Amino acid sequence: MKPFFLFVFLMPCFAFSQAKNSETPVTPNQLAKGKQVYENNCMVCHQETGDGVPGLNPPLVKTAWVLGDKTKLINVILKGLHEPIEINGERYNNIMPANDFLNDQEISDVLTFVRNSFGNKASAISAAEVKAEMAKK
Amino acid sequence: MKPFIKLSLCIAIGTLSFISPSDKKSTSGQRLKPDADNGGITLPQGFSAVTVTEESGKARHIVVNSNGDIFIKLSALKGGKGILLLRDKNNDGKADETQAFGDYIGTGIAISNGYLYTSSNQDVYRYKLVNGIPDEASKQTIVKGLPDKGQHESKSIALDGAGNLYVTVGAPSNVCQEKDRQKGSMGIDPCPLLEQHGGIWQFKADKLNQSQADGVRYATGLRNVVGLDWNKQTGELYAMQHGRDMFAAYFPELYPLPNGDDLPSEEFLLVKKGSDFGWPYCYYDHLQAKKLLNPEYGGDAKAIGRCAGKDLPIMGFPGHWAPNGLLIYSGNQFPERYKNGAFIAFHGSWNRGAKNQAGYLVAFVPLGKDGKPTGKYEVFANGFAGTDTPSPGGAKSRPMGLAQGPDGSLYITDSQKGKVWRVMYQK
Numbered sequence: 001m002k003p004f005f006l007f008v009f010l011m012p013c014f015a016f017s018q019a020k021n022s023e024t025p026v027t028p029n030q031l032a033k034g035k036q037v038y039e040n041n042c043m044v045c046h047q048e049t050g051d052g053v054p055g056l057n058p059p060l061v062k063t064a065w066v067l068g069d070k071t072k073l074i075n076v077i078l079k080g081l082h083e084p085i086e087i088n089g090e091r092y093n094n095i096m097p098a099n100d101f102l103n104d105q106e107i108s109d110v111l112t113f114v115r116n117s118f119g120n121k122a123s124a125i126s127a128a129e130v131k132a133e134m135a136k137k
Numbered sequence: 138m139k140p141f142i143k144l145s146l147c148i149a150i151g152t153l154s155f156i157s158p159s160d161k162k163s164t165s166g167q168r169l170k171p172d173a174d175n176g177g178i179t180l181p182q183g184f185s186a187v188t189v190t191e192e193s194g195k196a197r198h199i200v201v202n203s204n205g206d207i208f209i210k211l212s213a214l215k216g217g218k219g220i221l222l223l224r225d226k227n228n229d230g231k232a233d234e235t236q237a238f239g240d241y242i243g244t245g246i247a248i249s250n251g252y253l254y255t256s257s258n259q260d261v262y263r264y265k266l267v268n269g270i271p272d273e274a275s276k277q278t279i280v281k282g283l284p285d286k287g288q289h290e291s292k293s294i295a296l297d298g299a300g301n302l303y304v305t306v307g308a309p310s311n312v313c314q315e316k317d318r319q320k321g322s323m324g325i326d327p328c329p330l331l332e333q334h335g336g337i338w339q340f341k342a343d344k345l346n347q348s349q350a351d352g353v354r355y356a357t358g359l360r361n362v363v364g365l366d367w368n369k370q371t372g373e374l375y376a377m378q379h380g381r382d383m384f385a386a387y388f389p390e391l392y393p394l395p396n397g398d399d400l401p402s403e404e405f406l407l408v409k410k411g412s413d414f415g416w417p418y419c420y421y422d423h424l425q426a427k428k429l430l431n432p433e434y435g436g437d438a439k440a441i442g443r444c445a446g447k448d449l450p451i452m453g454f455p456g457h458w459a460p461n462g463l464l465i466y467s468g469n470q471f472p473e474r475y476k477n478g479a480f481i482a483f484h485g486s487w488n489r490g491a492k493n494q495a496g497y498l499v500a501f502v503p504l505g506k507d508g509k510p511t512g513k514y515e516v517f518a519n520g521f522a523g524t525d526t527p528s529p530g531g532a533k534s535r536p537m538g539l540a541q542g543p544d545g546s547l548y549i550t551d552s553q554k555g556k557v558w559r560v561m562y563q564k
Contacts, residue, residue: 039491044386048491051530054553055212056487059530084287091213093287095311097319 024124026116034113037106041099042114050118058085058092061118070111070125074133077107104130169230169561176558177533179520183472186518186558187230189548193221193555197244198293198462198538199548200253204269207232207557209538209550210246210255212291219243220255222270223557230559238264238271244363245294245304246538249342254302256292258285261304261340280304280340280347284333288317289361295374297367302342303374304352307361308335312381312433313417320387324433328417335359335416337376337408358414358447362406364463364539370477371508377460377481378404378450380420381431382488391438396424398489402453403460405481407508415447423453452510457486458496461552462538465504468545471562478503481514482536482549485522487529494529497522499536499549518549518560 038046045057052059060066065087066073077099084093102110108127115122171185178186189207194215200208207223215221218237226233245256252263253271261280264271279302283292289307296302311318313328328335336359338352355374364377385397392400401420406412419428428444430436454460462482466475478501485497499518505511523533534551542548547560 043491044383044488047487047528047530049528049531051528053487053529056529089213093290095288095317097316101320 024112024126026112026124030109030124031113031116033106034109034111035117037102037110038113038117041102042110045094045096050114050120052092053094054090056092056094057096058087060114060120062120063087066114066120067122070129071133073111074107074125074130077102077111078133104128104134169228169559171230171561171563176556177520177523178518178558180518180560181515183564184560184562186560189225189230189557189559190223190232191554191556193223193235193550193557195242196537196550196552196555196557197291198246199540199550199557200246200248201540201542201548202248202266202269203543205543206269207540207548208246208248208253208271209555209557210243211555212242212244212552214240214242219257220246220253220271232557236270238273244291247294247296249296249298254279254294254296254342256294256304258290258292259283261292261294261302277345279342279345280349280352283338283349284309289334289379291363293363293365295365295367296342297372297374298369300342302340303355303365303367304338304340305359305362305365305376306334306336306338306349307359307363308416310360310417311383312360312431314433318383320383322433324417324431326418326434330417331357337362337365337374339410353410355410356408356412356414358412358416358419359406360416363459363461364481366463366465366479368465368477368504368508369467370465370506373508374408375463375465375479375508376406376408377463378406378414378416379459380404380456381416382457384456385490386488388432388438391432394490395493398457398493399424399455401456402450403456403458403483404450405452405454405460405479405502405510406448407451409448412448413446414450415444419444419447421450421453423455426453452502452514454481454483454500454514455496457488459484459486462499462536462549464539464541464547466541466547468541468547470545471547474503475501477506477508480517480539480547482539484535484537484552485527485529485532492526494527497527497532497535499539518558521551 050060080098081096104127107130112124175186176188195213209221220239222236223232224234241257243257247254265275286309288309293305314322316322336357339355340352361379362376380401384392402423430442461484464480483496501517521534537552538550540548549558
């Protein structure tokens with residue numbers, strides 16, 4: 001575990017230089033890091049498949065919440081969700097806690113992983129984009 | 138098959154079919170032809186099942202009228218309606234007529250004293266049954282304005298036949314943390330949610346427009362109860378408590394796997410007036426048979442502390458199975474040992490480790506004359522998920538509500554598509 005954490009802490013340095021492009025490339029390395037963040041923090045509710053739990057925890061598969069507006073998605077991680085939401089006519093009413101204990105790089109990794117897993121395909125979310133939203137808090 | 142046996146069987150079946158049509162409320166269930174695959178579920182020897190309907194909607198609880206009509210409450214409107222009546226006109230066990238009523242979603246549904254009682258997530262209503270059909274013009278509000286904050290919002294109902302109605306009000310929280318479901322956030326002490334949530338309230342079954350304050354706080358310390366039933370034999374209320382989430386995820390050092398996924402217990406409760414089952418301060422550990430302090434309130438997986446005086450369950454089930462249906466069986470169709478025992482529909486877990494989800498099944502607990510278990514629980518019906526490694530989204534079906542038919546058949550609803558099974562015993 002220790003080398004991994006060290007790496008995560010160093011990651012923002014690399015990510016910052018990458019973030020100048022508006023379309024940050026999705027790398028296998030970032031997906032692997034993101035998967036680990038997902039398994040530690042997200043999977044218990046959203047499940048291994050990203051399918052979520054009917055009526056409780058929303059699916060992450062091909063929804064506008066995941067594939068749409070990046071800043072909205074970043075803020076779901078930073079602030080959580082405290083009101084029921086509806087996706088494809090299904091209501092999901094469980095609380096999502098704020099995951100603001102994750103750093104910008106971890107959030108970038110996990111969101112990029114989610115946007116490119118479970119059948120999803122979308123652009124990466126950079127640590128700089130996450131940082132910009134964190135600064136607005 | 139030997140000709141003689143074949144002939145004997147023909148005579149036996151012929152005699153049976155000759156007798157049966159006159160006996161409309163047959164207690165045997167033998168006239169019905171079960172599905173070859175029992176509707177995709179497994180059952181103990183001698184039991185079989187017929188699929189009443191493949192899809193009814195987002196089914197919650199179910200009740201069967203004395204004429205065999207089935208009422209189901211839905212958690213999502215179907216064609217703008219939230220209550221279904223399914224009727225089997227040709228006595229083959231399969232519904233061939235559907236009617237729909239009510240423009241609200243909910244969970245609770247029960248029949249008492251000629252009325253159909255239903256609940257939304259805030260209110261309890263009743264309708265006069267006229268020739269078995271709910272008369273919508275007669276709709277009365279029995280209880281109004283119960284709290285609904287999105288989480289654990291469903292209101293289950295039970296009637297005692299002596300003029301009282303019992304309604305659950307779940308707590309909109311996991312364990313009353315300062316920040317709900319936030320890892321590391323401590324529990325609020327005392328928990329303010331307990332004032333209006335986290336218990337069972339008793340109301341008059343025939344008094345209109347009662348508010349929560351008009352009711353009696355019958356029991357407290359209940360995080361979320363969905364399975365609820367009145368035991369006619371002992372005259373007592375029974376409930377199934379959903380234990381708190383996130384032990385293994387938040388406290389892996391206190392609750393290491395594999396036991397971490399099995400804790401806390403889902404609790405089978407005999408509820409007495411004034412019972413306090415301890416939520417949010419306490420949880421039940423069936424492996425130690427103790428009520429213990431939650432870590433958010435200073436617990437360490439061993440400490441009892443303030444939980445010493447809290448009421449214990451009559452049985453603890455493995456964690457996160459999500460008991461959503463409870464039926465104390467009073468019928469005569471099933472073998473004697475099932476009489477006055479408890480059937481429990483477990484919805485199946487999501488809050489266990491990946492590939493370790495469990496509990497997509499219906500269990501049976503034998504109860505003695507004193508209403509206490511006389512043995513361990515048994516898996517009664519299984520195979521609902523359609524796989525050995527179920528997931529809540531991928532499960533083919535998830536057991537939800539239970540009801541008993543006038544002939545003693547057991548009815549089971551599924552929440553995924555609203556499949557309904559009728560389980561029978563064939564001697």
